[in-house]
Amino acid sequence: MLEVSIIGAGPAGLTAAYELSKLGLKSTVIEADHQVGGLSRTVNYRGYRFDIGGHRFFSKVPLINELWQEILGEDFLVRPRLSRIHYDGHFFDYPLKAFNALAGLGPVEAFLVGLSYTKAKLFPSEEETTFEQWVSNRFGHRLYRIFFKTYTEKVWGIPCTEISADWAAQRIKNLSLSEAIRNALFGSGRTKNGQIITTLIDNFYYPRLGPGMMWERCKELLAARGHETIHETRVEKIRHRHGRVECIYGKTFSGELVEFGGDHFLSTMPLRELIQALDPAPPEEVLQAAKNLRYRDYLTVVLIVRRETVFPDNWIYIHTPGVKMGRIQNYKNWSPEMVPDPTRTSLGLEYFLWDKDEEWNWSNDRLIELGIRECAQIGLIDPTEIEDGTVVRMKKAYPVYDQKYYENLAILRQYLETFSNLQTIGRNGLHRYNNQDHSMLTGIYAARNIVGEKYDVWSVNTEMEYHEESRVEKTETSKKKVFSKVGDTTLGDRQVPTRIVPATTASHISPDEIIEAVFAKLDPLALGTAVGIVSGLSLFLATIILLLKGGFVVGPNLSLLRHYFLGFRVTWSGAFIGLVEAGIGGFILGYLIAWLRNWGMRAYAFLLKKRAEAEAQRRLLDDV
Amino acid sequence: MTKHDESEEVSRAIVKIQAGVLAFVCAMIGGIGLFVMTAWLLIKGGPKVGQHLQLLGQYFPGYSVTWKGSLIGFFYGAIVGGIIGWIIGKIYNGIVGIRQH
Known part of the structure; x- marks a missing residue:
C-alpha cells in the first residue's frame, strides 16, 4: 500500500489525509503545533475559544460543502452575519449603503463626498493601475479615503498607491453575465446544479465550538481509520535524490530528530521554508526566489470583557485612523458556545504586522494594554470592564502579492515540478491568498493525483466561481486541458445521504436550464x-x-x-x-x-x- | 468578451413556440377583444351604434353590434385568433427548424 507523509495539519493537510483515507491509502500528518487546524484552529484560553481571524464556512464548491457536513453533521451551525465599519465614532453598515453612509458622515462631509463622487463620475482618472485609482473612480476619492484606504493599508502594510488595481477588479471582472442572472433570479446561495447553500449575505456556517472543532473532528475520524497525526514536530529537512523525496526529518519540541518515510509527500509548509529545508539545497536562483517571498503576520489580542453584550456584530472593520487594530471579532456572536460564561464577552482585536515591526516583539501585557487603550479610544468598552486578556501570534498568515511574487513563484513552481512525489498544497504551500475551502480543494486534488488523477492544484484559487474545476489531462501527444466538474459522481466522490424531497417541491430542472429557457432568443x-x-x-x-x-x-x-x-x-x-x-x-x-x-x-x-x-x-x- | 458574446453565454437557445399555447392565447385575445369592443359600443350607445364594427358581419355571419352579437363575436374572434396563433407558431417553428439544420 502506498504511504503518504503530509506536512501540516491545517485544512489542506487534513483534507488531503481524509481524502487519502477514502482512497484506501495510508497517511501520516506531521504538525508543528500542539493543535490541528493551522490558520483555522480554535485557541482555547480558560474556556474562551477564539479563531485566528474569523472563519466563515462558505463555499461555492459543492464537494467542500458536503465534506464539512460529513465531518461535523449537527455541530455545523447556520449563524447570522452582521458586520459594520467603525469610522470616526460612527458605525456604518457593511456592505456600504449610500444613505446610511452619508447620514453617518454628517451634512458637510456628505456634501463633500457627493462632490467627490460627482467629480469621479464626470472626470474619472484615465489611468487605473492602482487600487487607489480603481476605488476612487467608483466611489469618489473622499469615500475611498474613509472606507477603503485605512483598512486596506492596515491589513497589507502597503500603500494603496502601490497595490495593483487588478486585485480589486478581479472579483468584479469575474462576475459573468450568466452568474449575475443566476444570483439575481435564484439567490447567490445556489450552485450551478441548483444545490442550495447558505447565502453569503445574511448567514454562514460555523462549527459550534469554532473552526478548530472541524479539524479536531477530522483528526479523530482519521485516527479511527488508522491514520496518525503527530504533533509538536517541526519539519526541518527534506532529503531528496534524483527528483524524488526520500524522507523528511522533523524535530520534536524536546529536540529529538524523527525521520518520516513515504512514497509520496504533501507539504503545506510556507514555500520559503520548504525550499530552505530541501537537502541537497536547490540552485541559488530557486533559493533566492524563495527568500524573496513575503508574508504578512497576524496578531490577535483577546480581551475578556465583564459584560454580556458589547456589540451585535460578528466583527467590526476599524477604519478610524489613529488606531492600529484592523478588525475586532466578537466570538460570542459567531457561536454562543465560544464563551464559557454567558455574562462575559470575548473580543479579538486583530493586528496585521510585519515580523520586523516593533509591536510584533512587544510583551503580551504591553499588547493587551494597547488593545484596551484602543478599544476605549473608539468608545467600545470601559477599561475597567476588562477581566483578562491574552495574545496569539500567527506568523506568515497572509502571503503577500508584491510586484515580484509571481515571477518568484514561477521559478519555485518550475523547480518543484521536477519532483515526482512531492506536491505543495494550501495557502502557504502555494503562496496563494486562498480561503479555507480552496485550500481544502488543493488537498483533495493532491490526494487524487497520487492515485493517478491529473489535477492542477495551482489552478485552484479564489477566482473560481461555480467551480467547474480545471483538471489537466496530460496525454502523451498533447497537454490539452480537459474540463470536468468536481462533484460529479464519476470522479469517485463519496456522496452523503440526503433527505427525500417531497414530489411537490422537487425540481429536476437546474437554474441554468431555466435561465437557458427564459433567456432563449426569438428568431x-x-x-x-x-x-x-x-x-x-x-x-x-x-x-x-x-x-x-x-x-x-x-x-x-x-x-x-x-x-x-x-x-x-x-x-x-x-x-x-x-x-x-x-x-x-x-x-x-x-x-x-x-x-x-x-x-x-x-x-x-x-x-x-x-x-x-x-x-x-x-x-x-x-x-x- | 463583447456584450454579444456575453449574452450568448447566458443562452444560446432559440425559442420554440408552442403552437397550441399561442393559439389559445391569440384565441382569448381575439374572442375577448371583439366581445369587449362590441360591448363598449353598446354601453356608450348613440344613434348609430357600431356602424363600422358591424362591417365584420361581412366575414362573421350572424355578427352584429348587439349583446347577442357580442357573444357571437367572441366565438368568431376566438376561432380566428386561434387559427392565426396556431399558424404563426407552426410557421415560426418550421423556419427555426430549417435554419437550425
Whole structure:
C-alpha cells in the first residue's frame, strides 16, 4: 500500500489525509503545533475559544460543502452575519449603503463626498493601475479615503498607491453575465446544479465550538481509520535524490530528530521554508526566489470583557485612523458556545504586522494594554470592564502579492515540478491568498493525483466561481486541458445521504436550464416570416371574400387600406397587391417584435449584472 | 468578451413556440377583444351604434353590434385568433427548424 507523509495539519493537510483515507491509502500528518487546524484552529484560553481571524464556512464548491457536513453533521451551525465599519465614532453598515453612509458622515462631509463622487463620475482618472485609482473612480476619492484606504493599508502594510488595481477588479471582472442572472433570479446561495447553500449575505456556517472543532473532528475520524497525526514536530529537512523525496526529518519540541518515510509527500509548509529545508539545497536562483517571498503576520489580542453584550456584530472593520487594530471579532456572536460564561464577552482585536515591526516583539501585557487603550479610544468598552486578556501570534498568515511574487513563484513552481512525489498544497504551500475551502480543494486534488488523477492544484484559487474545476489531462501527444466538474459522481466522490424531497417541491430542472429557457432568443427572421405570411393571407382572404360576395359597391371600407398599402383595391389584382404588401408589413412587424423582445431580455440581463457588480463593489472589504 | 458574446453565454437557445399555447392565447385575445369592443359600443350607445364594427358581419355571419352579437363575436374572434396563433407558431417553428439544420 502506498504511504503518504503530509506536512501540516491545517485544512489542506487534513483534507488531503481524509481524502487519502477514502482512497484506501495510508497517511501520516506531521504538525508543528500542539493543535490541528493551522490558520483555522480554535485557541482555547480558560474556556474562551477564539479563531485566528474569523472563519466563515462558505463555499461555492459543492464537494467542500458536503465534506464539512460529513465531518461535523449537527455541530455545523447556520449563524447570522452582521458586520459594520467603525469610522470616526460612527458605525456604518457593511456592505456600504449610500444613505446610511452619508447620514453617518454628517451634512458637510456628505456634501463633500457627493462632490467627490460627482467629480469621479464626470472626470474619472484615465489611468487605473492602482487600487487607489480603481476605488476612487467608483466611489469618489473622499469615500475611498474613509472606507477603503485605512483598512486596506492596515491589513497589507502597503500603500494603496502601490497595490495593483487588478486585485480589486478581479472579483468584479469575474462576475459573468450568466452568474449575475443566476444570483439575481435564484439567490447567490445556489450552485450551478441548483444545490442550495447558505447565502453569503445574511448567514454562514460555523462549527459550534469554532473552526478548530472541524479539524479536531477530522483528526479523530482519521485516527479511527488508522491514520496518525503527530504533533509538536517541526519539519526541518527534506532529503531528496534524483527528483524524488526520500524522507523528511522533523524535530520534536524536546529536540529529538524523527525521520518520516513515504512514497509520496504533501507539504503545506510556507514555500520559503520548504525550499530552505530541501537537502541537497536547490540552485541559488530557486533559493533566492524563495527568500524573496513575503508574508504578512497576524496578531490577535483577546480581551475578556465583564459584560454580556458589547456589540451585535460578528466583527467590526476599524477604519478610524489613529488606531492600529484592523478588525475586532466578537466570538460570542459567531457561536454562543465560544464563551464559557454567558455574562462575559470575548473580543479579538486583530493586528496585521510585519515580523520586523516593533509591536510584533512587544510583551503580551504591553499588547493587551494597547488593545484596551484602543478599544476605549473608539468608545467600545470601559477599561475597567476588562477581566483578562491574552495574545496569539500567527506568523506568515497572509502571503503577500508584491510586484515580484509571481515571477518568484514561477521559478519555485518550475523547480518543484521536477519532483515526482512531492506536491505543495494550501495557502502557504502555494503562496496563494486562498480561503479555507480552496485550500481544502488543493488537498483533495493532491490526494487524487497520487492515485493517478491529473489535477492542477495551482489552478485552484479564489477566482473560481461555480467551480467547474480545471483538471489537466496530460496525454502523451498533447497537454490539452480537459474540463470536468468536481462533484460529479464519476470522479469517485463519496456522496452523503440526503433527505427525500417531497414530489411537490422537487425540481429536476437546474437554474441554468431555466435561465437557458427564459433567456432563449426569438428568431426575428422566423417570426417576421410567420407574421408576414399570416398578415398577407389575411388581407388576401378578407379581399376575396368581399369580391366573392359581390354587391353594388364592393368593400368601400376595406379599400381604405390603400392609404397604407399603395395600389391596394378590393379587386382581384388588389388582393394580390394586398397579399404582398401586408406580407411585407407583417414581416417587418414580426421581425421588430422578436428583435425588441431579445433586446429587452439582453438589457434585463445586463441590468442584473450591473446590480451584481455594484453589490460586489460594496462588499470589497470582504476580499481585503 | 463583447456584450454579444456575453449574452450568448447566458443562452444560446432559440425559442420554440408552442403552437397550441399561442393559439389559445391569440384565441382569448381575439374572442375577448371583439366581445369587449362590441360591448363598449353598446354601453356608450348613440344613434348609430357600431356602424363600422358591424362591417365584420361581412366575414362573421350572424355578427352584429348587439349583446347577442357580442357573444357571437367572441366565438368568431376566438376561432380566428386561434387559427392565426396556431399558424404563426407552426410557421415560426418550421423556419427555426430549417435554419437550425
